[in-house]
Amino acid sequence: MRRMALQRILRGGYTAIGAVASGSTGNWLHSQIPDNDIAVDLAQAAVGATLSIGVAGFTGPGEMMDENGVLSEAIEFAGYGIQAAGWDELFTDLELGLTTGGAQFGSDRVVDVRSRASRVRTSGQTGTDSSNPSKFQADIG
Numbered sequence: 001m002r003r004m005a006l007q008r009i010l011r012g013g014y015t016a017i018g019a020v021a022s023g024s025t026g027n028w029l030h031s032q033i034p035d036n037d038i039a040v041d042l043a044q045a046a047v048g049a050t051l052s053i054g055v056a057g058f059t060g061p062g063e064m065m066d067e068n069g070v071l072s073e074a075i076e077f078a079g080y081g082i083q084a085a086g087w088d089e090l091f092t093d094l095e096l097g098l099t100t101g102g103a104q105f106g107s108d109r110v111v112d113v114r115s116r117a118s119r120v121r122t123s124g125q126t127g128t129d130s131s132n133p134s135k136f137q138a139d140i141g
Helices: 002-032 037-057 070-094
Strands: 132-136
16 A cells, blocks of 8 residues: 555656746747647657657666666656646636636636745735735726
8 A cells, every 4th residue: 555655746747847847848839830839839748758758668777767667667767757747738828718607717817926035025026016026906908
């Protein structure tokens, strides 16, 4: 039971590594395919799929690269993370106008803002409230 739990936690970590690596993958693809976000998104999903599918056919010497080895599993699940990020960006760029729970997506632009409260200056910074460093205000027009 503990081995299975550890395996699943590791798989989640490998997928997270792939999701983080998807940023670099997407940036590189944007440099190769300029001005076509949908093609970049599809290429990113294809890169992830290639990693997750291709690793099954590549087995090397020793336990690390056999089909059930740690390295094979890390590459496979990192591929899933890259692939998922590519699909997510594709659906965002297509602006399908999907509705969920009364909120409509696709009709408005969504701005994702992340901040680290420890890095926010408390004075002289436009768009912040010094009494609440996690609050961010933006005028989107």
